[in-house]
Amino acid sequence: MEVKTANFEKLDTPATITVSGAExxxxxxxxxxxxxxxxxxxxxxxxxxxxxxKYQNEIHHVLTRHEQGxxxxxxxxxxxxxxxxxxxxxxxxxxxNLVTGIADAQIDSTPLVCITGQVGSHLLGSDAFQExxxxxxxxxxxxxxxxxxxxxEIPEVMAKAFYIARSGRPGPVLIDITxxxxxxxxxxxxxxxxxxxxxxxxxxxxxxQIEKAAEAINSAKKPMIVFGQGVILGVAEDLLKQVxxxxxxxxxxxxxxxxxxxxxxxxxxxxxxxxxNYGPNVLTNECDVLIAIGMRFDDRVTGNLxxxxxxxxxxxxxxxxxxxDKNVKADIPVLGNVNETLKLxxxxxxxxxxxxxxxxxxxxxxxxxxxxxxxxxxxxxxxxGMAEVIDEINTCSKGDAVVVSDVGQHQMAACRYTKFNQxxxxxxxxxxxxMGFALPAALGAKMGMPNREVVAVIGDGGYQMTIQExxxxxxxxAKVKIVLLNNGFLGMVRQWQQLFFDKRYASTEMVNPDFVxxxxxYHIKTNQVTERGQLKDAVKEMMEADEPxxxxxxxxxxxxxxxxxxxxxxxxxxxxx
Amino acid sequence: MEKKDYTISIYTENNVGLLSxxxxxxxxxxxxIESVTVSKSEVEGVMxxxxxxxxxxxxxxxxxxxxxxxxxxxxxxxxxxxxxxYQETALYKVRSSDFVDDFNIQDFIKETNARIVTxxxxxxxxxxxxxxxxTESLYEKLKPxxxxxxxxxxxxxxxxxxxxxxxxxxxxxxxx
Numbered sequence: 001m002e003v004k005t006a007n008f009e010k011l012d013t014p015a016t017i018t019v020s021g022a023e024x025x026x027x028x029x030x031x032x033x034x035x036x037x038x039x040x041x042x043x044x045x046x047x048x049x050x051x052x053x054k055y056q057n058e059i060h061h062v063l064t065r066h067e068q069g070x071x072x073x074x075x076x077x078x079x080x081x082x083x084x085x086x087x088x089x090x091x092x093x094x095x096x097n098l099v100t101g102i103a104d105a106q107i108d109s110t111p112l113v114c115i116t117g118q119v120g121s122h123l124l125g126s127d128a129f130q131e132x133x134x135x136x137x138x139x140x141x142x143x144x145x146x147x148x149x150x151x152x153e154i155p156e157v158m159a160k161a162f163y164i165a166r167s168g169r170p171g172p173v174l175i176d177i178t179x180x181x182x183x184x185x186x187x188x189x190x191x192x193x194x195x196x197x198x199x200x201x202x203x204x205x206x207x208x209q210i211e212k213a214a215e216a217i218n219s220a221k222k223p224m225i226v227f228g229q230g231v232i233l234g235v236a237e238d239l240l241k242q243v244x245x246x247x248x249x250x251x252x253x254x255x256x257x258x259x260x261x262x263x264x265x266x267x268x269x270x271x272x273x274x275x276x277n278y279g280p281n282v283l284t285n286e287c288d289v290l291i292a293i294g295m296r297f298d299d300r301v302t303g304n305l306x307x308x309x310x311x312x313x314x315x316x317x318x319x320x321x322x323x324x325d326k327n328v329k330a331d332i333p334v335l336g337n338v339n340e341t342l343k344l345x346x347x348x349x350x351x352x353x354x355x356x357x358x359x360x361x362x363x364x365x366x367x368x369x370x371x372x373x374x375x376x377x378x379x380x381x382x383x384x385g386m387a388e389v390i391d392e393i394n395t396c397s398k399g400d401a402v403v404v405s406d407v408g409q410h411q412m413a414a415c416r417y418t419k420f421n422q423x424x425x426x427x428x429x430x431x432x433x434x435m436g437f438a439l440p441a442a443l444g445a446k447m448g449m450p451n452r453e454v455v456a457v458i459g460d461g462g463y464q465m466t467i468q469e470x471x472x473x474x475x476x477x478a479k480v481k482i483v484l485l486n487n488g489f490l491g492m493v494r495q496w497q498q499l500f501f502d503k504r505y506a507s508t509e510m511v512n513p514d515f516v517x518x519x520x521x522y523h524i525k526t527n528q529v530t531e532r533g534q535l536k537d538a539v540k541e542m543m544e545a546d547e548p549x550x551x552x553x554x555x556x557x558x559x560x561x562x563x564x565x566x567x568x569x570x571x572x573x574x575x576x577x
Numbered sequence: 578m579e580k581k582d583y584t585i586s587i588y589t590e591n592n593v594g595l596l597s598x599x600x601x602x603x604x605x606x607x608x609x610i611e612s613v614t615v616s617k618s619e620v621e622g623v624m625x626x627x628x629x630x631x632x633x634x635x636x637x638x639x640x641x642x643x644x645x646x647x648x649x650x651x652x653x654x655x656x657x658x659x660x661x662x663y664q665e666t667a668l669y670k671v672r673s674s675d676f677v678d679d680f681n682i683q684d685f686i687k688e689t690n691a692r693i694v695t696x697x698x699x700x701x702x703x704x705x706x707x708x709x710x711x712t713e714s715l716y717e718k719l720k721p722x723x724x725x726x727x728x729x730x731x732x733x734x735x736x737x738x739x740x741x742x743x744x745x746x747x748x749x750x751x752x753x
Contacts, residue, residue: 135594140601144648145594164648196744198590198651322642 016187018294021151021177022047024188025115026055028158029571031190034086036060036077038070038440038446041096042090043130045117062447062476065468067094069440071101072466076444079427080402080452082235084111085166085444091118092130095176096137100434102172103141107255107431111170113161114138118199121149121178135176143171151184155191161169163193167319168201170233185232193276202404203321205336205344212332213291213315214348222357223249223334224280226272226301229256230294230319230338230429237261237423239342240293246346248353250361252280254295256430257509259420263399269361273301274565278372278574279364281565284309285572286360293317294338298431299329317341363376370577372562376417383556384532386413386485389534392535393455393483394419396543401453402427402445406438409491412561414457436465439482443469445480453481453543467518473548474522481542482524484552487559495560506539519550526550578633582611583655584663584734585625585641588618588742590649599626599650602643608632612665612731620742623651630733652745656736663734667712668694669703669719670726676701689715700725 009537019027025048029037037063041049052061064070067089074085085105089098095116105112119128135147143245146157154177161173187392217223231240237260242423244251244261244523250269251261270277272284284290290312295301300371302308316323316330317338334341390413393401399419404427405411411428420426427445429437442456463484494508519526525547529538535553542549561576589595596615603610611629620624630637637655645653673696676682686693691705705715712729 136597139594139598140605147593196648199648320646322639322646325644326639327644 016189018185019188020047020182021154021184021186022051022182024151024154024186025158025177025182026051026059027188028155028190029038029086030055030058031192032084032158032162034059034084035215036062037086037088038062038064038073038077038444039088040064040067040070040090040094042094042117042181044091044113044119044179045088045094047179048088048115048117048177057506061088064440065471066466067097068100068436069466069469071098071105071114072437072440072491073444073469073472074112075101075105075437076427076441077448078110078112078444079441080445081448082161082424083448083539084113086113086115088115090130091116092132094130095132095134095471098174099138099141102138102174102431104429104434104481105172106141106143109170109229110172111165112172113165114172114174116174116176117182118147118176118178120180122180124149124178124574134174138174141172142174145174145176147176147178148181149178151181151186153380154181155188156187159191159193160196161197164199167515173532192477202319202337202340203335205340206334207344209332210341210344211332211348213317213334214345216289216313216315216332217247217291218348218350218352221354222287223247223289223291223354224283224287225249225251225282225291225293226254226284226295227251227260227293228254228295229260230317231257231260234294234319234337234339236294236337236339236342237547239346240341240502241265242346243342243452246351248358249291250354250358252277254298254301254430255415255428257295258415258426260423262421263419267358268363269456272571273298274303275416275561275563277365278368278563278576279361281563281571281574282364283360285311285570287312289313289315291317292328293342294319296320296323297466299327301568302327303565303571305542307572327515337360337413367564368576375554376413379532381556384529384535384553385559386410386555388419388532389419389483389485389535389539389553389555390414390457392539393543396540397453397455401425401455402449404428404438404442404445404454404456406456406458407433407435408459408462409487409495409559409561410457410459410485413426413485416509435462438462439466440469440472442480442482443473443476443478446480447476454479455481455483455543457483457485459491460484460488460510460515461490463515470519470524474524478548479546480548481545482519482548482550483542484550485555486512486552487555487557488512488513489557491559494558498558498560500566515552516550522550524550526552528552528554530554578635580631580633582629582655582658583634583637584658584661584732585626585630585637585644585653585655586734586736586740587628587644588620588652588740591622591624591625592649595647596626598647599628599644602640603630606636606640608636608640613731614731616733616741618742620718620746623742623746624731627732627734652742654736654740656745660683660738662689663708663732664706665709665712665730665732666704666706667715667727667729669705669715669724671701671703671719672723672725673698673700675722685728689718691715
């Protein structure tokens, strides 16, 4: 281990005990407060599973049905609790199956520690059975990774893994442990990591930048806030609300910022981006000051960068220096955890109101309502629309449920139409767009927040990518509510084929199995809605059920998601139909 | 924006795997690495990477931030040729017979500032340290005589300005 940790850590050395590497791993997890982890056993990680057996009263291992499910469940757990999610797998295919979830956690800044078994160190590099260079494979998609071949390194590396995963801009860490290191004995003593000399998780705040930002906001005529997940990761939801209320600035959110501000807050003006709301997209190109808070100007948010907010002065509150000027040039970059920077900003802000400007958002909302929303919620048309189902969930949840969505049209419906009162309630795969995310993530979310209602909203495509996790839900009895919005298509791709590929529906129509029978096979309570008249009662029954529940809703086959910023277009050229 | 030669200096902890982590950042953006060298630095236990690439300054700036974001990277910088003192070393293996017949060896060594490393009845090995243009011009000179082998090191470079890495590390020890 060559990386230097803070000096003072080494000053006092408490008494050590001799344990095996495998037991040390479990002890480290317990030291880090891990109560639940997700994984799948196999040859190279058996010593650790043997210890999990011994420690089963202290730490709950959830056997998922596929390692990808383990990472997504750990992500769901991390996203709702703010704690580090933990996933575990064996070497070779076990480890490679984790990669999608790791990549998802990396791009969505989710704190994750993944532990993989590895073949014995004497076999490394020999193409041994189930040997894979998982450290090499995971390098581009991890915040940090490390291979342990010497048991004595386990406590320090594990401490560092948790520290790195959760500090600064969070992310996934992978620790690969050879089988001999799991068996070998070590002198165990654990010390939490307090710092790494080459790693500065939180940049120092420059008070001059705060003053500049405040001045720009105070003198703005048409300011607009766009906030992202940085607000949630920084636990700055209250500060954000205070900033918004004091400055009177209308605030829009990115898909991962959703739920940081209650839906019905008067200054919440909706979602930005490709399928965001009409007002915030159009007005991005009319505001005079654009205040980006804990967001990274993803291409799905900005559309064509050459025509994105060119008229505006851009203020960028951000913890990661690499995000400054990456996509959008910041006139006033404000580095730091938003929890710190917004607090300082608040002191410099003037009480203000921007009623006329705020009205512009309302006017645009009315246009969007007439052209899009009214139709999405129209109970007169033939088949049930996705938004109607979300609306029924709102009626039952009153905005207090955690909604976990998969990827595609239903995701856009869920994010556009779900009402949220509480933060950390929207769990979705934003950056990577991982189909198959929702079912395992909902399981993890429910286990992280057992007292909250957790509803998974999934399309028929993504559902079949991780459908085997029904087995995990059945086994753990986690009371996840699963809503399958079945349109018999890979709807988002079909929509693009319709709009941009002349309706050539290449490989997007799905011949589906009987989903109700499948859920029944896992002894999960089920229901199916094919007609609008059944919807209300069915959703109500599902939400009130005190057990896992599967509800399939047959929705309109060829519904399109609007508004839409076509790829390469400017956000202000957003289409309403 | 115009592409130029940039020298990226990266001070890092000495850790297995860091080279591939850094290489991946270039790979992702399709930036071809012209040369890379890794050695110990002026600070005990700290390694220094010198990577030369041809790119626009905008892209280099972003890449350097991504590099600095890696956990074991202490600090990364980028500089233009004007801001650096840099050298490369090249070795040239030439057949003795060709070389002796056609050359006045004494004059050759004087002119080019090259050095003869080894002489055998069969071949000479000549070493030249200097800028790329100098090693390149010697290459052109020797090519007609049948170069048996040629190899050139990556660029090594020091900056004209001070780097203050020791201060940076000292700060960590006292403030953390």
